[in-house]
Every structure is written in C-alpha cells, then in structure tokens.
Amino acid sequence: MQKRIAVIGGGIIGATAAFYLGYLDQTQSLSVTLFDDDLGQATKAASGIISPWLSKRRNKRWYTLAKEGASFYRKLVTDANLGTNVYQQTGTIVTRKDPNDLDSLFQEAEIKLRHTPAMRSVALLSSQDVGKRLPFLTNPPAGILVEGGAKIDGLRFVEALLDQAQKRHVEISRQRVFFDESGKLRTSKGLESFDKIIIATGAWMKGTLKPLNYLVKVRPQKGQLIDLTIKSKHYGSHLPVLMPESSSDIIPFEHDKLVVGATHENDGGFDLKPTSEARNRLLTNAKAFDQHLQMDQIDRVRVGTRAYTDDFAPFFGHLPDNPNILLGGGLGSSGLTTGPLIGYFLARAVVEGQLGVWDKYTKPISHYII
Known part of the structure; x- marks a missing residue:
C-alpha cells in the first residue's frame, strides 16, 4: 500500500x-x-540572485547552507531539466562604496575561490570594466565579478x-x-x-x-520589486547581475525586462498592495546607475511576503x-x-x-x- x-x-x-x-x-x-x-x-513574486559567497553575513550555519545551496543548483537544473529562462549562470558583480573595502573583499573572494568550485572565478573590475559588461548603465561602479553567480525567475x-x-x-x-x-x-x-x-x-x-x-x-516581511522595460541595443539576458552595496539589486532578464529590488519592509505584514513609496525608492536606487530610467518604463510592481526569524x-x-x-x-x-x-x-x-x-x-x- x-x-x-x-x-x-x-x-x-x-x-x-x-x-x-x-x-x-x-x-x-x-x-x-x-x-x-x-x-x-x-x-x-521574486526574481533573485544565487551568489552568497561575498555576503556580509557571518552566521556560519547560514553560510554553509547558502554555499551548498548555490552548488546544489547544478544538480537541480539537470534533474528537473530547467531552462535558461528559469535559471541562468551569467555572473554577479558585487560592489563596495569604499575602494579599500572593495580590495579587502577581493582578497576574501580569492581565498574562498580556492575551496569553492561553484564560484568558478573572480575578477576585480574598474568602473570602466563594469560598464563594458553592463553597457546600458550610465554610471557603472567598480566591483568584483563572480563568474559562478546566477539569476533566477521565482x-x-x-x-x-x-x-x-x-x-x-x-x-x-x-x-x-x-x-x-x-x-x-x-x-x-x-x-x-x-x-x-x-x-x-x-x-x-x-x-x-x-x-x-x-x-x-x-514574522512576515513585505518585499516589493519593479519590472521595467529597457529598449537598448546594449541590453540582453546574457548580462550579469549588479549587486550594489546598500542599494537595490539590478537584474537583467530576457525580453527587455529589468528587475530592480527588493524592499525589506518589516511593518508591511501580509499586505500585498504595491506602494508608490517603494516604487519611487526602487527607481531612484536604479537611476543612480542608469540615469536614463524613467517612471513610464515600469511595467508592474510585484509584492510578496517573506518569513523571517529573530x-x-x-x-x-x-x-x-x-x-x-x-x-x-x-x-x-x-x-x-x-x-x-x-x-x-x-x-x-x-x-x-x-x-x-x-x-x-x-x-x-x-x-x-x-
């Protein structure tokens, strides 16, 4: 039975x-x-990034789970026959505002790379280098490219x-x-x-x-993202993800879609209504790197509820x-x-x-x- x-x-x-x-x-x-x-x-409601290796979090259990979780995707993609429209390993670019912090992070990345095959490779990029990899940006920051980073459509x-x-x-x-x-x-x-x-x-x-x-x-936490349409010959789903320090992630997807987010609203509870405050803040964050972005390019605001522990x-x-x-x-x-x-x-x-x-x-x- x-x-x-x-x-x-x-x-x-x-x-x-x-x-x-x-x-x-x-x-x-x-x-x-x-x-x-x-x-x-x-x-x-999520579009996200699989790139935990340079996180500021220092919880060892979390890092072990996240590190093995990122590596697990190779098996999962094969077992479930997932296409690139679901999961795509295009690399992630992680930034720090202080050049000294960026140099220190790169040294940490090189050490982690030695025993983390899923990272594939790391490279320290100038703002000009980042601009070449993300040519639609008007104000690219310096950063660290992690080739093994990926993006996923939830x-x-x-x-x-x-x-x-x-x-x-x-x-x-x-x-x-x-x-x-x-x-x-x-x-x-x-x-x-x-x-x-x-x-x-x-x-x-x-x-x-x-x-x-x-x-x-x-406890519940409200998260909002915005989807924008980008019409540019320099745009495409093959582009890496930008993970700016203390700002919103910028994730290029296929069909001219750019995702920016997400918010972390501890007082949002289970409310699923999109807000103009979140939309404006996310757009402002993205415009710091691409000044051409406009409000009328926003196609929709997505809303979901995360669960957090103490x-x-x-x-x-x-x-x-x-x-x-x-x-x-x-x-x-x-x-x-x-x-x-x-x-x-x-x-x-x-x-x-x-x-x-x-x-x-x-x-x-x-x-x-x-």
Missing part, C-alpha cells in the same frame, strides 16, 4: 520537495499531494518544478488546508490522514501550526515531538539560494525513511518552534 504524503505550501521549499518526492520515489510507493493557494507567496522556477512533479504522479491541489487538533488535515474532501507531512508555508507557518498548539517564531536564519527539521511532520522555513531574503536544498533534504528524509544530520546547517527546531 502506498504511503500518503502531504506537502503544504508550493513555494520554493514545497515545490522542490514535491518534485524530489516524485523524482526519488522510483518504486512509486508514495502517494504525494501538494496543497497551495498561491496567496502572497514570496517565491512567485515564478518560472516554481511552475517548472510543479510541472515536472505532476509528470511524476504528484497531485497539485489549489486550496488552503488546516490541521485539526488530532493532526489530520481539513481539506475540501473533509478530514484526511497522511503518513508524513511537509510544512512549507513561509510567513503563514504560525497559523498553520496553531491548531497543534505550537508557537512558531517567524536570528535571520532558516530552519528545518521535524516537530519536536512528532517525526512524521517535517517543516522548513524562515528563509528571509536568501530563500532562492537556501530553499531548494532544504526541500531536497526534507524529500530525502521522507523517501529514505530517516532524518538527516542537519546541525551544521540549522539550529535545533526547538529554537524556532515551541
């Missing part, structure tokens, strides 16, 4: 977990259903993984489900029992686990007293880098029937869920 598996949440963790549950379950001993209602999902990523999951007999159910006090799920079919459940509901996890009397220490670190594992309910969350702004690896780990734990040793990536789950 097949074991019934539920995945709650179709964002970056849930979609990756659902795909790998189908991919790894070669004997088809599992019956997998993913439940998701799409509301406010951070992944689908919506296309999730859609591609769920499409592949369905081909591997994973059912996608577009609805919000709730626990009852006994641990069963209340669905459109009534109360249903599952052998194992993966919870990946992001900023909504507190509400997901409330019926089971757990307190989840996560120590800004992701978590994953199983409920303290229930190994059959696994979960991952608290991704914050690094979700596109860390989320897929977490989803993979959780799927493997279900398929292989045993939990991994994850203490080098995350604190005990009891630090975040009580």
Whole structure:
C-alpha cells in the first residue's frame, strides 16, 4: 500500500520537495499531494540572485547552507531539466562604496575561490570594466565579478518544478488546508490522514501550526520589486547581475525586462498592495546607475511576503515531538539560494525513511518552534 504524503505550501521549499518526492520515489510507493493557494507567496513574486559567497553575513550555519545551496543548483537544473529562462549562470558583480573595502573583499573572494568550485572565478573590475559588461548603465561602479553567480525567475522556477512533479504522479491541489487538533488535515474532501507531512508555508507557518498548539517564531516581511522595460541595443539576458552595496539589486532578464529590488519592509505584514513609496525608492536606487530610467518604463510592481526569524536564519527539521511532520522555513531574503536544498533534504528524509544530520546547517527546531 502506498504511503500518503502531504506537502503544504508550493513555494520554493514545497515545490522542490514535491518534485524530489516524485523524482526519488522510483518504486512509486508514495502517494504525494501538494496543497497551495498561491496567496502572497514570496517565491512567485521574486526574481533573485544565487551568489552568497561575498555576503556580509557571518552566521556560519547560514553560510554553509547558502554555499551548498548555490552548488546544489547544478544538480537541480539537470534533474528537473530547467531552462535558461528559469535559471541562468551569467555572473554577479558585487560592489563596495569604499575602494579599500572593495580590495579587502577581493582578497576574501580569492581565498574562498580556492575551496569553492561553484564560484568558478573572480575578477576585480574598474568602473570602466563594469560598464563594458553592463553597457546600458550610465554610471557603472567598480566591483568584483563572480563568474559562478546566477539569476533566477521565482515564478518560472516554481511552475517548472510543479510541472515536472505532476509528470511524476504528484497531485497539485489549489486550496488552503488546516490541521485539526488530532493532526489530520481539513481539506475540501473533509478530514484526511497522511503518513508524513511537509510544512512549507513561509510567513503563514504560525497559523498553520496553531491548531497543534505550537508557537512558531517567524514574522512576515513585505518585499516589493519593479519590472521595467529597457529598449537598448546594449541590453540582453546574457548580462550579469549588479549587486550594489546598500542599494537595490539590478537584474537583467530576457525580453527587455529589468528587475530592480527588493524592499525589506518589516511593518508591511501580509499586505500585498504595491506602494508608490517603494516604487519611487526602487527607481531612484536604479537611476543612480542608469540615469536614463524613467517612471513610464515600469511595467508592474510585484509584492510578496517573506518569513523571517529573530536570528535571520532558516530552519528545518521535524516537530519536536512528532517525526512524521517535517517543516522548513524562515528563509528571509536568501530563500532562492537556501530553499531548494532544504526541500531536497526534507524529500530525502521522507523517501529514505530517516532524518538527516542537519546541525551544521540549522539550529535545533526547538529554537524556532515551541
């Protein structure tokens, strides 16, 4: 008899977990259903960067998870047959305002490169060099090019993984489900029992686990991005990403689309309305590097809700007293880098029937869920 598996949440963790549950379950001993209602999902609103190596963050667990998460994309792209419209390794350019800080960062990059093959290579670029690589900019900054850096379209990523999951007999159910006090799920079919459940509901996890009397220490954070149309012979999807210090990332995509963002609004809660303040701030940030950008080039403002923990670190594992309910969350702004690896780990734990040793990536789950 097949074991019934539920995945709650179709964002970056849930979609990756659902795909790998189908991919790894070669004997088809599992019956997998993913439940998701799409509301406010951070992944689908995001376009992001996979380039964690020169981050200012000094959390060793986070860096280990992010570093291995960036490397994991090579396997994921192959396993899920992801196209360049989803994930593209075009390199990232990281900047620092102070030239001395930039030199120090380059020395750090050279050291990390020795034991981080995913970085591929690094180069110190003058502002003129950056201008050659991003010729549509009118005021390019000096920076460090990391050849292994990549960009990803969150919506296309999730859609591609769920499409592949369905081909591997994973059912996608577009609805919000709730626990009852006994641990069963209340669905459109009534109360249903599952052998194992993966919870990946992001900023909504507190509400997901409330019926089971757990307190989840996560908070919502509103993030907004803008999409602009760039009509220039110097523009193209092959261009690297610009990651300016203390400013908004600038991400060139195909079809003349430029993405700028994202905001980090701690008081935005679950509000999904775009704001003129965020739109104006993002455009101003981008105009510091391309003075030709205008308000009428903005096609849309995208809005999503991230989940943050008090120590800004992701978590994953199983409920303290229930190994059959696994979960991952608290991704914050690094979700596109860390989320897929977490989803993979959780799927493997279900398929292989045993939990991994994850203490080098995350604190005990009891630090975040009580």
